[in-house]
Amino acid sequence: MAAKKRGAFSRRDFIKAAGAGALAAGVGPAIIIPGRAHAAKKTLKILQWVHFVPPYDKWFNETYVKEWGQKNDTEVKVDNVGLAALNAQGAAEVAAQKGHDLFLFMWPAPTFEQQVIDHREIYEECERKYGKPIDLAIKSTYNPKTKKYYGFSDSFVPDPVNYRQDLFAAVGMPKGPSTWDDVRVAGAKIKKQFGNPVGIGLSPEIDTGMAMRTIMYSFGSSVQDRDGNLVLNSKQTLEAVKFVKALYEETMTPEVFAWDASSNNRGMVSGKLSVVLNAISTTRVAEKENPDISAKIQLTKALKGPVRAIGLEHVMDCYVIWKFAENKEGAKKFLVDYIGNFRKGFLASEFYNFPCFPKTVPDLKKLIANDPKAHPPDKYKVLEDVLSWATNVGYPGYANAAKDEIFATWVINNMFAKAASGAETPEAAISQAEAACKRIFAKWKEKGLI
Amino acid sequence: MTQKAMTTVETGTQVARAKTGRLTAILDSEIWLGRLMIAPAILYIVLLIGFPFLLALYYSLSDITIGSRTMSFVGLKQFKAVIQTPLFQQSLKNTLIFTFISQALVLVLGKVLALALLKNFRGKWLVRLLILLPWVAPISLGTIGWLWMLDSIYSVFNWILRAVGIFGPTTWPIWLGVPHLAMGSVIAVHVWRQLPLATVILLGGLSSIPHDLHDAAAVDGAGFWRHLFQITIPLVLPIMIVAVLFGMVFTFTDMIVIFVLTRGGPYDTTQVLASLAFFTGIMGGDLAEGAAISLFLFPVLVAAAFVFLRIARRAEVT
Amino acid sequence: MAIVETRNIKKYFGDVPAVNGVDLSTEEGEFLVLLGPSGCGKTTLLRMIAGLEEPTSGEILIGGQVVNDLPPRARKIAMVFQSYALYPHMTVFKNIAFPLKAQSVPKETWQSKVEWAASMFGIEKLLHRKPRELSGGERQRVALARALVREPTVFLLDEPLSNLDAKLRTSAREELQQFQRRIGTTTIYVTHDQVEAMGLGDRIAVMNQGKVRQLGTPQEIYHEPADTFVAGFLGSPPMNLVEYDDTIVGFRPETFLPREVFGVQDDLVAFQFKVTRIEYLGADRLLYGFLGGKLADAHVISRLPSTVTASIQQGETYEFVVQAKDLKFFDKETGLRTGPRPL
Structure with a gap:
């Protein structure tokens, strides 16, 4: 009888194992692709989605962050996970109080507000350097009740x-x-x-x-x-x-x-x-x-x-810096510099990501009005005033x-x-x-x- | 001097011998060796199953969110609140339908397959391989295959059924878009997925029946159905019960098929508790409510396990 | 009651013959024993008669009707298995009643029929128990009662006593025989135990390598073996077989006795017997040794009952004799029995 009882318990435990398995499988797409690394003093860890436009990831992971890392004496590591796994990954980092310095959600992430720094100074610095952000960015990262910026939006789709x-x-x-x-x-x-x-x-x-x-x-x-x-x-x-x-x-x-x-x-x-x-x-x-x-x-x-x-x-880029991030200053600097270089990102994403600081891509209208890949080349011209209707x-x-x-x-x-x-x-x-x-x-x- | 050295050496050997003696004694002792061998399993269960389970239990009694670290104990508040929502009630109903129909089908089909596999025939290895395939293939991958086969535009089934003339030019069922078809589809895929395991378990049970008993029944005059229902099924009953329990627990707590195929749609008609818990807890951010939803069935499952195992014990025959 | 007959029946498992052309016919109400070493095909033969194995070729007749194409349930036979094959999930009552249910016997009669079958074996008190609560002997009786209950025309028994301990086996043997005599149903009984075979069988069919080597009464197969296999298989120790020119001479150890046991008789054949080893078994002495003279160096055994008190010493040579009628002759090539010839 005792042996039976024990059997029953292990079966019950199996229930939980199965449940855990299901949860893990739900997080299944979270295949972490480690970025390349080279020796440097500081490190900056970034997590973002697997971009729908693959050349963007190639540019960001292999070109942009390397150049930035060399200039700033920092080793930058980028991990990419599938869109569906972002929330689960975020939850895991919060639970562990450990993770990436910069975490990119593809939608506003107000539920994580208590876990992130106030991103106000990044907005202020960017505004000083590159002009005003669009209202859409603020609406997606600001909590009027707590007066806190719970994220920083570089771009939207x-x-x-x-x-x-x-x-x-x-x-x-x-x-x-x-x-x-x-x-x-x-x-x-x-x-x-x-x-x-x-x-x-x-x-x-x-x-x-x-x-x-x-x-x-x-x-x-x-x-x-x-x-x-x-x-x-x-x-x-x-x-x-x-x-x-x-x-x-x-x-x-x-x-x-x-x-x-x-x-x-x-x-x-x-x-x-x-x-x-x-x-x-x-x-x-x-x-x-x-x-x-x-x-x-x-x-x-x-x-x-x-x-x-x-x-x-369509989706909204919202970077957050965790309160428990190890390199907060690096992360802030990275975001400010990234906004300064956003024109490259706009091109790398093949016009997918539109800037939240419009002045960073001053020739946007000209670019989208003449895309050699498009049929006809001015197909994307209709997006020129997207801010007025998005x-x-x-x-x-x-x-x-x-x-x-x-x-x-x-x-x-x-x-x-x-x-x-x-x-x-x-x-x-x-x-x-x-x-x-x-x-x-x-x-x-x-x-x-x- | 020499003598002293000798003594030292001897003492050393003795110590060494005593040490090996103790180690050997432990390894020879069934109790200690048993404990040693079982330790990794217990450690595994405690760390990877027991701890997360207790955590989930605690979450469900708290007000934790995906973004908070401070949580306060709120008792059964989450359970009370969520039980009243129509969405929860519908999900509970869907869970029961999904589980019971799929398990009934798994049982009957698994039984048929196991009985067929017990016989010898040409190409049996191929059939066995094909039956085991769904179990070997990664679950999410297999389910994505089904997603494509049931696709609204490219459905392989519709295409074939139209090609062979069963469907007319206007018949094009949207498998995952109509409530009953969607429920039927997720059940079918779940059955496909669980069938191999059930078949193997039942096959094990069937082959453990002494062949003499089948011969005796044949000589005593039992036909196919009498043989099946009065001899074969009662004899595999304990194993069958365990298989059903296993499948039930698995189905209650699993959401992969539903997550990949319908995400609960159309309009929550295939939403089950496991998927609702995921959407509410992980995607929606309310961890506590998600935990409460996922643990709601736990007492039911424990009770079911208890009853089932008691029946299995009663039915045990040797 | 019925006669069971097989006509040139064969069973191959792949290329391996398990039963290789058996012609056998029981008599009405007979107790026929199939005896042979393991792997001789006796169980396969029984299972073919029961309908549990399909013959590769040949015919099986029960009561004059070819039953090859009939399923077991249509053959009006009952079978008792070596393991008894009691249904473990049913009580004794239900076990015994199962054939009645399966044969659609009217429900009202179950109770009385089960009680009758149980009373035949004295297990009326066990009807409510499950098989696992029974001793080996009780299980065996339940199995017999289950076989008996629907009054079959033929009983088939596959080593039903081999799972009992030695003491129980003796009494079970006696009960079995009495029971068979009482109901008078044709019975085919498979065993590898010659004591059981000799004790139970009206006739014995000795089988080896898929063939029946000899069919006869216990006396016939013991005293007049048809070939060297039968001679060597029966008896403990078995018949001494000694090569002589193109024949084999056989004599049973208990007929191979010191000269002084016999009076002056004409038909004695004498041998020089060098005793190399003596086993004292209480009721008997077994003497191992070699023959001298014409049959030099042949290894033989003598069995002296305790009534023979002659003093025999290890290492000595004595004059032993066999009565001429106890000498059996076999063809050296075929192993088959031949006529007597002078030595």
């Missing part, structure tokens, strides 16, 4: 509208859509005539999260107001949800419920979709893999809704811990998906989402972060 120029021309819209209503009307015609559906996801993944918020904001709806009060349940939100339901019914297929973050890229590049919202990685892939399609995909600015034309960042998650307020959890648990995505699929009425979907948001807001308020 625009999220323009990608549309099939040939298909839109065929239904009488050669310059592409300019309003959300255009997408609905032309999308329906295109689907009927050519069978190509609109490709805006309704699934638990990041692109859907961005697209749904874009629609909400342009309909005058939002999760929170300027001061961080929950205002989700509004007439405007209802309009937005009803619009998405109609958009889904008239222009899309159930595949949008099944998508992951790369499905819309693939669908567009394979020629199956008429419109997607994505970073320019879609067109870049098309340029390399399918030049025919590349010529047909064109970009346009944020679409107009009943209230405004507004878009979101905003942060959390608009019109600041990014904060509550919106972080709302985003991560796909509350908004599911609100739209439930209504669009008919699983719930728009009103019910909204009130369920509101209840979830209310709870999340209350939780983080109680913790003092908002």
